[in-house]
Amino acid sequence: MSVSSSPAFSSRVSASSSVFAASSPATAAPTQAELLDxxxxxxxxxxxxxxxxxxPQGRTWVRLAGPGGSEAWLIGWPPGTGTGWHDHAESVGAFVTAAGELRENALAARLPTDGWKTLELTDDVDRERRLPAGSGRAFGRHHVHEVLNESREVHAVSVHAYYPPLPRIRRYSRRGHxxxxxxxxxPEDWQ
Structure with missing residues (x-):
């Protein structure tokens, strides 16, 4: 579920994020470290x-102005919600938990970028990270993961940034390997 920003929220987002956008030259693509920062x-x-x-029923999100022309989002996660398995195609990215705790399940394997529908994964490719408030991570292109709020009672909130702005998101199902x-x-599917 997307939310509309109130004027007070919009001005706060603009004021907060414009400081960060000014710290990176407009002509230079932000690095993973800059997105994480x-x-x-x-x-x-x-x-x-x-x-x-x-x-309480669904995720909420508001778009932010990210550094160096990146795409950034503030996302609210009700208890028990998640993204499902996906990647961000050619974009690099970073995210940080601002409130609550998130869990990231990720694949530590470089997958082919196109031309396949089903892959059998090898053993030992699964990685799990617990990300309490203040914790985050950066990731490279074609990073396959899912992000979850496993709490039964507490909302989580996180900040995400991607560069270049997301050209596509590929969604996956997973059964065993x-x-x-x-x-x-x-982009027109989620904006």
Whole structure:
């Protein structure tokens, strides 16, 4: 579920994120480290985090101005929600938990980028990270993962940044060691 920003929230987002956008030259693509730094500093903005409307039934999100032309999002996660397995195609990215705790399940394997529907994964490719408030990570292109709020009672909030702005998201299903490409989403599908 997407939320509309109130004027107060919009001005807070603009004021907060414009400081970060100014720190990177407009002509240089932000690095993974710069995206992670932006996400950490934004996640530490307690007023911004508290201003995100939270929905008990579904995720909420507000777009932020990221550094160097990146795409950034503030996301609210109700208890028990998650993304499902996906990647961000050619974009690099970073995210930081601002409130609550998230879990990331990821594949430590370089997958072919196109031309397949089903892959059998080898043993030992699964990685799990617990990301309490203040923790985060950066990742490279074609990083396959799922992000979950496993709490039964507490909302989580996180900040995400991607560069270049997301050209597509590929969604996967997973059964045991079998990963299957299910859907390819374009920006018009989530904005």
């Amino acid at each position: 932006f996400a950490r500093r934004t996640a530490a903005d307690t007023e911004l985090i508290a201003a995100l409307p939270l929905d 079998v990963l299957r490409l299910e859907q390819v989403e374009r």
